[in-house]
Amino acid sequence: MTENHQAPPPPPPDSGDRGGAAPGRPPTVADVLALPVLTAGQPQVVTGVSGLDQPVRWVHITELTDPASFLKGGELVLTTGMPLPEEPAGVRRYVDELADIGAAALVIELVRRYHRPPDALVHACRARGLPLVTLAKDVNFLEVTQVVHALILGNQAEVMRRTQRVHEAFTALTLRGAGPEDVVRAAAEMSGHTVVLENLVHQALVCEPSGHTVEVALTGWEQRSRATPPADRTAVSGPESWLVAPVEYQGERWGRAVMLPAPPGPGVTRSFGPEDVTVLERTAMALTIARLIHPTPWERVAHRNVLRDLVEQRHLSPADAEARVAALGLPTRDSRFVAVLTDVPREDDTTKAEALLSDDLRTKGVQALTGLLGPARLGILLSLRPDQPWRPVVEQLGRTALGVTPGAAVSVGGATTDLPEVARSFREAIRVAEATEPGRPLPAGRSYHERSDIGLRSLLFALRADTRIQDYAERRLGRLVDHDTAHGTDLLTTLRHYLDAAGNKTVAARHGGLSRETVYQRLRTIERLLDCDLESGGQRTELHVALTALDVLRAR
Structure with a gap:
């Protein structure tokens, strides 16, 4: 029983007799059979359907009993069947030679000698996996060769053009x-x-x-x-x-x-x-x-890019983020993540700090991504075991950072077990960093700052660029500052001592090295200038906030 398969119908021609071969690749046997010049012969695939995707390098017309001696492989062999031997052994030898040389397919016209393919030919082609195609009607073999060769040469030229464009594109990339x-x-x-x-x-x-x-x-x-x-x-x-x-x-x-x-x-x-x-x-x-x-080592560049994408949430999905981070070797399953920022005093020290901190973490066996997030800011994403305390790790990291770049400020965000929440942890660390004044003493027993360190002064320092803070300080204290400037007095300091003493005039006098009577007189002047009642706890609080805001604004 033969495998009779009608050849696929030809696609609409795009130019002349071009078939369905994709631009830039050689046509396959299926592409050639779909050409109008061959579909006119009503082709049927008898054997070797799985070989129809083989590329056709050339077309060869033959009426010889040993055509393989003129082939190099990849040819579509066209024949009327006239040279086929009568005996099955000769037919097998004929097919074996074609298959051994790597012919793409054998196309036989069933018009002159045969009206159905010989059984010996079908069996031999099936045994060798050689596609055997029959043509029920007369076809002009010369026209077939012209069309197919034009298609092959056109594709070869397209390949050369595309290859040239590839070379030019990469040359341009290299030159820039x-x-x-x-x-x-x-x-x-x-x-x-x-x-x-x-x-x-x-x-x-x-x-x-x-x-x-x-x-x-x-x-x-x-x-x-x-x-x-x-x-x-x-x-x-x-x-x-x-x-x-x-x-x-x-x-x-x-x-x-x-x-x-x-x-x-x-x-x-x-x-x-x-x-x-x-x-x-x-x-x-x-x-x-x-x-x-x-x-710059590309591993470091990769860490920077991934960290920035995590901070700015530029991944298409949480799964994409996890796959990318894991592909850099950072554990993402059963892990706890902590975001750490290190701000260095001088931009010139940032790259050095990045390399040294990364090496130090790796030496200590701490899994982390380390990279630049800004001209003077390093981002570090720690990946810790769920049962591993993060404070000792961050403490050691802070001490290393201070040793590498004295004056560095280390800020930490909250821990999370969910990688998409890393952006939140970094935002918390950024808020802590924004609220940390340069040169501010570290908390006792710690080498880093965290969210619990943000008090009133820190909050106002973080908001110091907000014009509403500036306007508030000026409205509440501007007249007092102007009076001190115009008269050479120091009422602002007296107010500070009074507020720090929570309204205790005796303590304020002692802190200022003044007599109680002098303090009383100055406080009355302050009340007159600021139109306030210093006995009011609420107004004292407002003035204390304004004075703290003025301090951080002057600290700039």
Whole structure:
């Protein structure tokens, strides 16, 4: 029983007799059979349906008994059947030679010698998996060769043009000093595949998804990557059929670029074409050059980018964020996260502090991401065991920061077990940092500041740029300050001593080194100038807030 399959109907022609081959790739047997010049012969696929996706390199017309001696592989062989031997052994030899040389398919016209394919031919082609196609009507073989060869040559020219565009694009990236993110993004856009840059310990430093989400691309990355053997050149590797290319640095392998197959879907091919190989080869080359001209270690750059995305909540989904963080080697399951900020006095010290703190945490076995969040600000995301106290870790981190950059201020946010809540933890740390005056003494027994340290003065310091705070201080105390300036008095200090003493005039006099009578006189003058009643607890509170606001505004 033969496998009779009508060839697929031809697609609408786009120009002349061009078939369904995608631009830039060789036509397959199925593409050629869909050409009008062949569909006119009513082709039927008798055997080898699974081989219809084989590329056709050329078309060969033959009436010889040994056509294989003139072939190089990949040819679509056209024959009227006239040279076929009568005996089955000769037919098997004929088919074996075609299959051994790698012919793409055998097309036989059933017009002159045969009206049905010989059983021996069908059995021999089926045994070797060689596609056998019959034509029920007369076809002009010369016209077939002209059309198919024009299609092949046109695709080859398109491949050359596309390859040239790939080379030009990566050359332009290299000349403008593009970083790894730019290079990987360009590779994904040109190929239509997800592209990942990883280092030697299988940490995904850059991921540019195309067709995948970050979650799908990076979930379980280290285990999947370790199952994909390295290759000395660009090649398909591993159980998921990744296309991989080594990336070098100063003559040694540094990591690799990975192109993931397209996700399954209708009409989607998961195989890689020659252009994909070219794109990934040029990607690896551009990354090698970028590694030479960008001195900052790319692991550090990756940490910075992920931290900024977490702080600014730029991930598409919580699952994407978790996959990206885990792909950098930070535990995300059964972990407790703590956000820490380190503000250094001089911007020039930030990069040094970033490197030293990162190395110190790694040496102590603390899992963390460390990266710049601003010109003089470092962000640190600690990933701790759920039962591990975070205060000793942050205390040690604060002491290290002070040792590296004296005058550094370390602020910490609240702990959370939910990675998406890390942004909230960083916001809390930012509020603490904003409320911490430069040079402010550390709390007793601590090397860091936390939210519970924010008192009235700290709150007003954080809000000092708000014009409402400035207006309030000026409305309540401006006349008193103007009087002191105009008359050379120091009533503001007397008011401070009185308020600090909670309205006790005797204590205020002692603190100011004045007699009680002098204090009484000055307080009456203050009441007159400010139109207030200093015996009122509420008004004293308002003045105390205004005086504290004035102090932090002057501290700027």
